[in-house]
Structure formats: C-alpha cells, structure tokens
Amino acid sequence: MTENKLLEIKIEKVVNGGYGLGKIDGLVHLIPFAFPGDVVLIAPIQKQKNLVWAEIKSIIKESPYRKAKLCPQMGNCGACMWGMLDYHKQIELKKQLIEENIERSLKGKKVNVEIIYDENNQYHYRTRVIYHGDGKNLGFFKFHTKQIVDVSQCVITNKEIETIRRKLTQNNIHKDICITINPDTNKYMLYPPYINKYMFNDSNNHQIKIMDNYEDYFLYENVPIVNGCFSQNSLILNKILKNEVKKIIKNDQKILDLYCGSGNFTIDLDKERYVVGIDIDPIAIKRAKEFTTFKYQVGDENEMRKYLMNENWDTVLLDPPRTGAKKLIPYLKEAKSKKIIYISCETVNMCRDIKELSQKGWTIEKVIGVDMFPHTPHIESIVILKR
Numbered sequence: 001m002t003e004n005k006l007l008e009i010k011i012e013k014v015v016n017g018g019y020g021l022g023k024i025d026g027l028v029h030l031i032p033f034a035f036p037g038d039v040v041l042i043a044p045i046q047k048q049k050n051l052v053w054a055e056i057k058s059i060i061k062e063s064p065y066r067k068a069k070l071c072p073q074m075g076n077c078g079a080c081m082w083g084m085l086d087y088h089k090q091i092e093l094k095k096q097l098i099e100e101n102i103e104r105s106l107k108g109k110k111v112n113v114e115i116i117y118d119e120n121n122q123y124h125y126r127t128r129v130i131y132h133g134d135g136k137n138l139g140f141f142k143f144h145t146k147q148i149v150d151v152s153q154c155v156i157t158n159k160e161i162e163t164i165r166r167k168l169t170q171n172n173i174h175k176d177i178c179i180t181i182n183p184d185t186n187k188y189m190l191y192p193p194y195i196n197k198y199m200f201n202d203s204n205n206h207q208i209k210i211m212d213n214y215e216d217y218f219l220y221e222n223v224p225i226v227n228g229c230f231s232q233n234s235l236i237l238n239k240i241l242k243n244e245v246k247k248i249i250k251n252d253q254k255i256l257d258l259y260c261g262s263g264n265f266t267i268d269l270d271k272e273r274y275v276v277g278i279d280i281d282p283i284a285i286k287r288a289k290e291f292t293t294f295k296y297q298v299g300d301e302n303e304m305r306k307y308l309m310n311e312n313w314d315t316v317l318l319d320p321p322r323t324g325a326k327k328l329i330p331y332l333k334e335a336k337s338k339k340i341i342y343i344s345c346e347t348v349n350m351c352r353d354i355k356e357l358s359q360k361g362w363t364i365e366k367v368i369g370v371d372m373f374p375h376t377p378h379i380e381s382i383v384i385l386k387r
Helices: 087-105 159-169 235-248 282-289 301-310 347-358
Strands: 007-010 020-024 027-031 039-048 051-061 114-116 128-133 177-181 188-191 217-220 223-226 254-258 274-279 295-298 313-318 337-344 363-370 380-386
Touching (some): 007 020, 007 027, 007 051, 087 114, 087 347, 087 363, 128 159, 159 188, 223 282, 235 337, 235 363, 235 380, 274 282, 274 301, 282 295, 337 347
Parallel strands (some): 027 051, 254 313, 274 295
Antiparallel strands (some): 007 039, 020 027, 039 051, 128 177, 177 188, 217 223, 337 380
C-alpha cells in the first residue's frame, strides 16, 4: 500500500498465526505483536481482498494482558510472537483457537479442549534451534524479513545453546545451522556437520561432543535424537506430549505408528506389544531399529496404506509434518482401527484432515492441547477419533 496515513485501532481478538485482529469501518486489519485490548496506532502495509495487513507504530493504550519485554527483540524477532503476552492468557487463547478451528471445520461441532502446560518451563525450553548466518551474525530473522536480529538475550532457547551460538558467531557462518542439545548432559549436535572440532576445545564449562556427520545421535528418554532428522523443538516439553499419548494407548496391544521418526511415541513401549512404525527418513529409521525389536521401516504413504488396509489395529497413531496428512487421508478413512490419534502442531491443516475423516464416520472423542511452544501462537494438538 502506498498510503502513509496512520490509523488508530482496538484489537478485538487474535486469529490463526497469532495476529491481533481489529476493524476500521468494518474492514479487518491483522497486526503482529498486538493483543486483545490493545489500542494501537498502525501503518497499513498490504491490502488483500477484504483485509489489511498492518504494523504497530505506537501503543496508545496497553492491553491488560501485555507484559514488559524480557528480551529487547520482542516485538521485532519472529521467534516469540507472543513474548509480551501474559502466559495464562496465551493458554486461554490457544485453547480458543483450537476450538474455533474445529467448530469451523466440522460445521458447528462443539469441543472442549483440555490444555496441558508446564509454567515452570516456559523459558529456555528450546533444545533444538535453527539459526541463520550472514557471515557476521547468527540468529533468528526479524519478523517476516531476512534480516538477522541479535538473539544474545533470547529467553526461549536453552542457555547452553546460546553459549554455542556465541562461539559459532566467531567463525563467519554464511548458512543456516541447527543446534540440538541434550538438556541432561549438555552434549550437542550441529547440522550441517561441517564445523571443525578444534573450535570448541577451549571450553571447560560443560561436557562437549561435536557430531561429525548426519548419522550421529544421542539418547534422550530412551529415544535416539538423530542429527539432521526431525525432533521436537523442546525435548523437555516433549516429555509431557509423550506422557499424554502413552496414557491414551496404555491398553492397546497393536499400534501402527505413522510418520514415526526415530520412534518418539512408541520405541520404549512394553516389548510384548506389536508395533509397526513407518517414516520416510531412512536415517531416523536406522537409529530407531538399533534400540528396539519393534518393526520400524522406511516408507511413504503408499507403504502406510498397505498396513492400514491389510491389518486390524487397536490404534493408528500419526504425527505428520506441518502440511498434514492429505496424501494418507483417503486410506486413513478406511483404516481397520479402533481409534486414530492425530498429533499436529498445525491446527488448520489438522482440521482439514479431520473434516475428511468425519465424512467416513470418524468422530472426535477428545482433544488435548500440549503447549510445546510457549510465547508463540503455536500449540501441539492430540485428537482422538473413533467410529
């Protein structure tokens, strides 16, 4: 937009993506870092159909839920969009967003979402971080830009990760790098694995192990966390997620674990159970097989289909990528299973898939939200479906 006029607006609610929503003459405006109750002066940036994207220029009246910055980059950095929002209000809004999305997708179906969170681990919880490097700086991007911001005072990353980041910054890194740390031992992995060992030999503050290739790993809570493969952003909060899933499947003997990675949910179940895990990542599967007698194998949705169609299951468990399980849904509809457990950090795509399942008689029995991402608008959902 070319207009330079600043507009005053009151934020009514938050919507998907964590944006604050307000209206001017009936026209919806979406503003990042804006919270219910804020009255702000905004600059319109872009108009799309019946809505306007805008940014805050100043705050006229603060929301009662707005808190002081704990990091100078809050309101600027893309890593913690809700960092200035009261944590209990975050939980309330995440519950509301899940319920609204399900109701919208399933034509008015009401659900009461149970939210589980660990207030004591709302800070420094991230044990896996991807930083961006430009040769001088190593950090997160400024919101919706490619500009790297100073993250030296970040309150959501593990403190040992910050120590490692500082050392890496001295080496003029020009690409993205992923750091994954074991919060119990402080051993860590770097990916891509091109960092030389000598760079970190001068530290005596904690145990160090540089992983030299993408097949390296460490064990955490009996699960191999594999370098270069998917793992949750917080191994600390992942324990809560795993715990909830284990409660749901505690009496199930036959479990099909789809998009299983290195076995996050099933690798340490009782060995008398029958578990098949399938994932597209051969490295994750290779490591998982080293630590269990369960049948983990490499495969895409076509391989998953065979097991869905040819065997009866107590539970089909799936934790697909953020894009959802669209390719699998036609087969999942016909699954020979007593229940489906759908786990997702992307509510909109999850609801799209659940809507498809509902057309074949699958109904929601329970929805649990696990706050794996404090101070962001994201949340992990566990949806139990039966028919």
